[in-house]
Amino acid sequence: MNEDLINSFKGKRVLVTGHTGFKGSWLTLWLNLFGAEVIGVSLDPEYKNGAFNAMNIASLCIDIRQDINDLKALHEIFSLYQPHVVFHLAAQPLVLESNNKPIETFQTNIIGTVNVLEACRQTKSVRTIVVITSDKCYENIEVSKGYKETDRLGGKDPYSASKASAELVANSYRESYFGKNSKVGLATARAGNVIGGGDWAKNRIVPDCIKALLENRPIEVRNPQAVRPWQHVFEPLRGYLMLASQLMKDTKFFSGPWNFGPKEEGKENVSDLVSEMINAWGSGEWTITQTPNQSINKPHEAKLLSLDITKVKKYLNWYPLLSFNQSVIQTIRWYKACANGKNMQDLGIKQLVEYQQMMK
16 A cells, blocks of 8 residues: 555655645655655745744745735646646634634635636646645534534634635536546545644644643643544545545546544543643643633634544545554654754654554
């Protein structure tokens, strides 16, 4: 399986939007390891000590800083580099931030997706497109069962609504331009809450934990009983790569939406994740953040969300490899090494190679 996956990307021009972000950085590193020629299109990295800068990802790709809301500029980039494969990850990725910046969220996550797909449509070299959305694209009625790809889309907050809309945009392009007789495969990928080294985003529990642990202060937890499908970043990225690989072979069957979620045990609440991180770190404590319940502006936060991954198990032969505990340990390992001034590109490659051994 490893050789087949590597050969799918070796020597191919792969364009990654959002390559300066957390997931995009790791995907670029992995594609480089596979021998792909990566063209990264993104805004500047938001965090100076994030995965992109820490692992010197710019040295591993054609590093282009460009807003995906500029359709003309996207056309020029696609025309110049003629990519074979496109992974679209560029987005406004934060739920709470979407409440503060709804216009920016809708603009980037919806129109930005339209622009990327339009650039793909106008570029003859493109054969494979994977659009990364989110598990929050589903209309969440907070039931214990995992959501299937056929379940209703929706979203109360701007982030969730924008991701559901991006799914509709992708489906529209698939039906209108990349249909039955098309040589282009277009799939969407929906993953849960991803953890791993190099994420410093605001109002995310792992970066909040690491900052507190580094500063030797209690971790403030906003919603300790919220259940999320936690998974290490390598898990969904492997799914995206496997999905793209299969799309190259069968554009019709593998087009459409796909869920990538953790093992059942990965569906833990926030307090369990925080406690596991403290154990892996070797010290620390946490406390509940007190917020006024009467605030009319308090953003909606789901208490329960999980994915059904039957489809990817059956048709992609993809299933999670890392346990909840292993995912946390790998995450802590990266941050500790970064704090100690280690060569993070070397460590990132080492972690990926170790994970690839598990894939065998």
